[in-house]
Amino acid sequence: MFEKIKKEIINSIDSLLRYALAMTGNEEDAKDLVQETCYKALKNMDSLDENSNVKAWLFTIMRNLWLNQRKRNLISPIHLDETIENVSDEWNINPEELLINNEMRQLLMKALNDLPDAYKEILILRYFEDFSYSEISKILDCPLGTVMSRLNRAREKLKEAFLKIYEKK
Amino acid sequence: MIDHKTIKVWINLYLDGELAGDELEQFKQHIKECAECAKILKQQRDFVDSIRILKEEINIDFNDFKTELVKQIEKFKPKKSKTFIRSFSLVMVAIFFIGVLLTIYFYSQRTDLAAIAVENHIRQINGQLPLEIQTSSEAEISNWFDKKLKFNFRLPRYPDPSNQPYRIKGARLVALNNDYAALVSYEMDGRPMTLLVAPSKSASPHGKRKVNFKDINFYLDTRDGFNILSWTDKGLTYALVFDFENFDWKKPCIVCHSSGTKEM
Numbered sequence: 001m002f003e004k005i006k007k008e009i010i011n012s013i014d015s016l017l018r019y020a021l022a023m024t025g026n027e028e029d030a031k032d033l034v035q036e037t038c039y040k041a042l043k044n045m046d047s048l049d050e051n052s053n054v055k056a057w058l059f060t061i062m063r064n065l066w067l068n069q070r071k072r073n074l075i076s077p078i079h080l081d082e083t084i085e086n087v088s089d090e091w092n093i094n095p096e097e098l099l100i101n102n103e104m105r106q107l108l109m110k111a112l113n114d115l116p117d118a119y120k121e122i123l124i125l126r127y128f129e130d131f132s133y134s135e136i137s138k139i140l141d142c143p144l145g146t147v148m149s150r151l152n153r154a155r156e157k158l159k160e161a162f163l164k165i166y167e168k169k
Numbered sequence: 170m171i172d173h174k175t176i177k178v179w180i181n182l183y184l185d186g187e188l189a190g191d192e193l194e195q196f197k198q199h200i201k202e203c204a205e206c207a208k209i210l211k212q213q214r215d216f217v218d219s220i221r222i223l224k225e226e227i228n229i230d231f232n233d234f235k236t237e238l239v240k241q242i243e244k245f246k247p248k249k250s251k252t253f254i255r256s257f258s259l260v261m262v263a264i265f266f267i268g269v270l271l272t273i274y275f276y277s278q279r280t281d282l283a284a285i286a287v288e289n290h291i292r293q294i295n296g297q298l299p300l301e302i303q304t305s306s307e308a309e310i311s312n313w314f315d316k317k318l319k320f321n322f323r324l325p326r327y328p329d330p331s332n333q334p335y336r337i338k339g340a341r342l343v344a345l346n347n348d349y350a351a352l353v354s355y356e357m358d359g360r361p362m363t364l365l366v367a368p369s370k371s372a373s374p375h376g377k378r379k380v381n382f383k384d385i386n387f388y389l390d391t392r393d394g395f396n397i398l399s400w401t402d403k404g405l406t407y408a409l410v411f412d413f414e415n416f417d418w419k420k421p422c423i424v425c426h427s428s429g430t431k432e433m
Contacts, residue, residue: 006245009242010242013235013238013239014231017229017231017235018224018227021229022227031231031234035238038241038242042242042245042247045247046247091213091215091216093215093216094215095215095218098219098222099222105222105223108219108220108223109223109226126185127224128223128224132186133185148182152181159216
């Protein structure tokens with residue numbers, strides 16, 4: 001079973017690096033975080049069983065390590081009580097257009113990177129790594145309802161931030 | 170009819186694959202019938218797809234780091250967990266205690282062969298235990314016991330039994346712990362002597378005095394006016410019962426340890 005878990009850890013390295021890079025914003029810190037995550041996971045492999053979700057478990061480990069490094073309160077949801085101004089349902093940008101338009105893509109990436117960590121990480125977990133709400137609630141250690149509401153706010157905040165930058169152009 | 174506000178909430182759940190059952194059916198039906206909500210769904214899907222596209226933007230070359238990390242992961246050998254070590258230790262302790270208990274039980278269940286030997290000796294001399302084979306030949310007695318006992322017991326043979334100070338009268342089986350023990354009857358100086366032999370796992374030697382001779386513990390006792398010499402050797406327990414005049418503890422040993430050369 002250990003060999004199977006090791007294989008799953010290896011297969012998750014890309015996802016972990018992506019998440020770590022988005023969270024730390026720094027290549028070296030991301031590498032350290034992923035390395036530490038893998039080492040901690042290897043040492044604790046015996047806590048898993050055949051049916052464990054190894055990828056979600058790895059993300060939980062990494063997030064906890066990251067929170068410990070960041071002194072937890074810096075990423076606490078209590079900082080996320082900002083109201084969303086003039087939320088618009090409008091999104092008239094076609095994804096194909098985004099694929100072609102490098103500048104537009106970079107603007108959206110900037111808007112994502114500028115989001116508070118709690119919004120950024122939930123968007124990454126959902127849309128980069130395809131975790132379900134239930135898996136996200138375990139990784140973030142929060143209720144399912146919080147996942148839904150935070151994800152909602154994160155989407156709207158990203159949309160708002162992007163449109164602000166885009167409209168200035 | 171579901172209102173638009175609810176549908177707007179459901180749009181994100183639908184796009185994230187979290188809408189199911191009746192709600193999913195109602196949602197699909199509403200989108201079919203409501204152009205406004207269908208438009209919002211399309212816009213939101215485009216937005217979510219746009220976020221997904223960003224995944225490819227994070228394309229820093231981590232190849233060297235990954236190669237090294239994969240090597241470390243593949244090399245990693247898990248240590249035995251504390252839980253495993255604790256469980257293993259508990260099992261070992263449990264096995265040890267079970268072993269001790271079984272040993273105590275085993276020894277407590279063994280019969281005092283000296284007491285049984287005296288009892289059989291008295292019954293034998295009173296005629297209550299007639300011999301099943303009457304012969305003075307050690308070989309005949311050994312052959313008679315062969316396949317009747319669950320243990321291997323043979324009397325030592327001497328070239329000229331007529332020179333020995335004792336005489337073999339015969340032998341028989343006697344009951345012991347739902348099995349049989351071997352009883353051999355002798356006569357020495359005109360006095361009867363019996364040797365009772367049983368496996369040491371079911372019978373133990375007993376006596377008030379203990380003498381160690383050639384690494385064997387001999388137990389000496391006197392019960393009901395009879396002398397008993399008992400000992401264990403090579404998986405068998407022996408008890409000799411006799412009542413010689415001019416008593417000498419070593420005297421009965423001659424039945425097995427004659428001065429003549431042994432033949433097996």
